Amino acid sequence: MNQNRPIRVALLGAGSVGSQVARILLENAEELAARVGAPLLLTGIAVRNVDAKRDVDLPKELFTDDAERLILGSDIVIELMGGIDPAKHLISLALSTGADVVTANKALVAAHGPELFDQARRVGAQLTYEAAVAGAIPIIRPLRDSLAGDRVERILGIVNGTTNFILDRMHTRGDSLEEALRIATELGYAEADPTADIGGYDAQQKAAILASIAFHTEVPVELVHREGITEITIEQIERAKAAGFVVKLLAICERVTGSDGVEGISARVYPALVDEQHPLASVHGGNNAVFVQAQAAGDLMFYGAGAGGVETASAVLGDLVSSARRRVNGGPGLGESTHADLPVLEVGEITTRYQIILEVHDRPGVLAEIAKVFSDFGVSVSTLEQRSAGAQDGAPAGPSAESAEGGATLVIGTHAATERALSALAEALAAHEASRRVTGVLRVEGAL
Ligand SMILES: NC(=O)c1ccc[n+]([C@@H]2O[C@H](COP(=O)([O-])OP(=O)(O)OC[C@H]3O[C@@H](n4cnc5c(N)ncnc54)[C@H](O)[C@@H]3O)[C@@H](O)[C@H]2O)c1
Numbered sequence: 187m188n189q190n191r192p193i194r195v196a197l198l199g200a201g202s203v204g205s206q207v208a209r210i211l212l213e214n215a216e217e218l219a220a221r222v223g224a225p226l227l228l229t230g231i232a233v234r235n236v237d238a239k240r241d242v243d244l245p246k247e248l249f250t251d252d253a254e255r256l257i258l259g260s261d262i263v264i265e266l267m268g269g270i271d272p273a274k275h276l277i278s279l280a281l282s283t284g285a286d287v288v289t290a291n292k293a294l295v296a297a298h299g300p301e302l303f304d305q306a307r308r309v310g311a312q313l314t315y316e317a318a319v320a321g322a323i324p325i326i327r328p329l330r331d332s333l334a335g336d337r338v339e340r341i342l343g344i345v346n347g348t349t350n351f352i353l354d355r356m357h358t359r360g361d362s363l364e365e366a367l368r369i370a371t372e373l374g375y376a377e378a379d380p381t382a383d384i385g386g387y388d389a390q391q392k393a394a395i396l397a398s399i400a401f402h403t404e405v406p407v408e409l410v411h412r413e414g415i416t417e418i419t420i421e422q423i424e425r426a427k428a429a430g431f432v433v434k435l436l437a438i439c440e441r442v443t444g445s446d447g448v449e450g451i452s453a454r455v456y457p458a459l460v461d462e463q464h465p466l467a468s469v470h471g472g473n474n475a476v477f478v479q480a481q482a483a484g485d486l487m488f489y490g491a492g493a494g495g496v497e498t499a500s501a502v503l504g505d506l507v508s509s510a511r512r513r514v515n516g517g518p519g520l521g522e523s524t525h526a527d528l529p530v531l532e533v534g535e536i537t538t539r540y541q542i543i544l545e546v547h548d549r550p551g552v553l554a555e556i557a558k559v560f561s562d563f564g565v566s567v568s569t570l571e572q573r574s575a576g577a578q579d580g581a582p583a584g585p586s587a588e589s590a591e592g593g594a595t596l597v598i599g600t601h602a603a604t605e606r607a608l609s610a611l612a613e614a615l616a617a618h619e620a621s622r623r624v625t626g627v628l629r630v631e632g633a634l
């Protein structure tokens with residue numbers, strides 16, 4: 187029998203995630219109490235509209251539209267409303283009373299994490315956010331605790347379920363981006379405004395959070411280079427497939443040395459070609475995976491559901507149990523360490539590889555002219571494939587209508603070079619009089 191007083195838990199938000207958290211809290215109350223050493227008492231659920239119809243049947247008397255009142259007197263506040271306002275104010279209010287806070291709000295943690303962590307530290311409270319990155323997959327805690335004695339070198343993550351679902355559908359079924367997004371939204375993966383997903387903003391926030399923890403450095407979200415998937419075409423996907431690649435939206439966080447020899451870090455998000463043999467290539471649907479390379483541990487892969495209400499509720503409840511145990515047993519709150527304070531280098535400084543698909547005039551000397559552009563920019567070609575108009579390569583459409591009148595398509599893979607040199611090269615190729623059209627420029631990541 188449990189002798190400890192109940193832990194008072196307030197829930198803010200009862201949407202996809204919040205309603206599942208409430209359901210599990212109520213259904214598994216006995217088991218959770220046994221694990222914590224005290225009952226977890228759900229004191230209320232703050233929502234916008236108490237009468238709204240919900241997918242999960244929860245006791246009506248728990249609902250309130252007065253979040254501030256609910257927070258006062260709580261031991262732990264779970265924020266699952268999303269957005270910056272009023273979530274930030276409410277979390278700050280909760281921390282000011284000494285309550286621990288659990289949140290899944292990556293937008294808030296990425297933009298205002300440091301000030302909230304500071305506030306938590308000052309009052310000896312704990313602010314945890316396992317669900318904010320890669321949903322159900324344990325990744326925050328492994329990076330912060332399990333790998334705290336190692337040196338993380340690189341993280342390569344598929345951290346947005348919506349875009350992974352879309353790219354996977356485009357790759358495996360030839361769906362359009364719009365059609366695949368519609369289904370991802372129905373499945374509850376997409377953000378309220380799906381621009382956050384397809385524009386890469388959600389992954390950018392997650393990359394900022396991952397890089398901050400992995401490299402013990404505050405990484406402001408605006409220093410994370412971001413490109414979304416809105417420009418990706420079925421043609422690019424098919425070309426990638428024919429060349430043995432898949433297109434994935436990657437969050438990449440790594441230690442890098444800048445051109446001036448300064449050690450720093452890079453955090454960036456963009457769609458990239460991944461070799462079909464790479465473990466990240468087999469991450470399908472709305473799943474996420476985070477591939478971590480650490481000095482002593484070597485390669486680690488964390489894989490599972492990165493989105494979805496009930497799956498994400500698992501991560502929220504894990505944080506809740508952690509805070510509740512601390513309430514029962516005492517001890518300091520988990521804190522963030524930012525002692526390394528490494529500079530975040532601009533994307534131009536990083537080294538990567540490109541695959542460029544270029545439609546050129548099919549006439550003598552074109553290859554030599556194109557090769558000269560590469561050498562002018564100091565970029566070396568690693569693979570070159572030329573396809574004449576109408577060649578069967580498994581790719582649809584391929585050469586444009588124009589190229590049927592005597593054009594050819596070049597698929598050029600580069601060796602590693604700086605992003606600055608590669609992007610200047612791609613621009614010069616597009617402007618070159620031998621070229622008709624650049625149909626695709628994608629980085630190649632995840633060398634095997
Ligand atoms: N859905 C997922 O798969 C997923 C996965 C990981 C993280 N997250 C994060 O979890 C959080 C919640 O996501 P969700 O999908 O459950 O959202 P949702 O839109 O389904 O639910 C939001 C809930 O918050 C309430 N709410 C919003 N603004 C409010 C306000 N001003 N006052 C009172 N109540 C308010 C709404 O009434 C609703 O009950 C977000 O931060 C999201 O980024 C979601």
Ligand SMILES: N[C@@H](CCO)C(=O)O
Pocket residue numbers: 318320321345346347348349375376377383388492493494
């Ligand atoms: N919209 C997000 C939800 C999980 O953070 C995604 O698709 O991954």
Ligand code: NA
Pocket residue numbers: 316317318319320321322323324325326501
């Ligand atoms: Na997680």
